[in-house]
Amino acid sequence: MVPYTATLDVDQATVWHLSALLNAERRRRGTRTGTRSLTCYKQAVLILRWFRDDTAIEALARDNHISRATGYRYIDEGVDVLADQAPDLYEVLEHARLVPQDPLILDGKLFPSDRSAEPGPTGKSDLWYSGHKHRHGGNIQFLSDARGEPLWVSEVEPGSTADITAARLHVFPLLHKAMAGGVVTLADSGYEGAGVGVRTPIKRPPQVDEHRWHVDDRAHNRLLRGLRCIGERAMAVLTGRWRVLRHTTMSPSKIGSIVQAALALTNIEKQNR
Structure with missing residues (x-):
């Protein structure tokens, strides 16, 4: 040594x-x-x-x-x-309702972990394996502001859980109430069918050629994607600063608390600047 x-x-x-x-x-x-x-x-x-x-x-x-x-x-x-110091979803949404601001951005991220052999609901694949990302990990839902600053992160769901399913469990019950107060949220096509107040890209009908698609719909999607993609910066802020988030060797069930702790640390550093 x-x-x-x-x-x-x-x-x-x-x-x-x-x-x-x-x-x-x-x-x-x-x-x-x-x-x-x-x-x-x-x-x-x-x-x-x-x-x-x-x-x-x-x-x-x-x-x-x-x-x-x-x-x-x-x-x-x-x-x-x-x-325990991480922001509460109710507080974040209440602040967004009381203080007029740009739309919030909703997205999800898979935080990688070691392989976990816990069987999924069908028994054909691991519960914590994401077929979309082709790796094991935990699904975390998050909200950011229009500048890409992280505001809130959810508890963890197994990697096999779709974003909209995780959002229905952790986000929509309070988010839909906030939408009635004027809070607007942007999301990607994975949240299609989320309900009124969650703006997602317009889906092009399969029988319509892309070049013949209405210009208003194309403009809507370009504008929404341009604004929404900034939200991806929120997770880059956390994973870039706190390297432990890039891969966990602990139980994937602890990922939610670890990400919440990282968000709390980020907020503490902002306060101390």
Whole structure:
């Protein structure tokens, strides 16, 4: 083993913010002073190293002279504490309703994971395998603003779940109510049939040649796609900053909490700028 010095490119204010959240969680649990292997500050650094650099938990545990099991427990605790700070869908939609702004953008993303052999509903394929993306992972629905800033992320659904099915479970119950208040949402063709207020591309009738298709319909689709594609930046913001999101080796059922925690970290960094 060769020791070396490294620098974590995370603001000191973010470390202290997370440290305060961990301290509050320890008080809530009634943890006695001096009974933990790491201080809240050192645990915060460990958690941020995992999120930022996707450092192996075994390496994090070794660097901090703790067991592998303790390392996993500290990471799980940090994920849960941060996920609790993630924006609530009701709050996001209420703000969009009260503060006039450009349309929201709804989309879904498959976050890759290791193979999970849990059988799907038909028994012919794995539950967490996406036939559309041809890989295992978890389906996360998200809302972003017109600038591509992430606003909200959902709980995880298995990779075999279609976007519109996941949206019906996690988004539409509240989104449809917000639409009555004037909130407009843009989405891709995968959300066709979502209902009033969700703008999706107009589907060209199969008997109509593309060049003979009405110019208004073509213009509508080009404009919608031009606006909607900006929403893809939201997930690029998260996966670009927090490398642990690019592939998880944990249970795919934890993907939702991990992505919510990453969104909370992104918001904390914005507040501390």
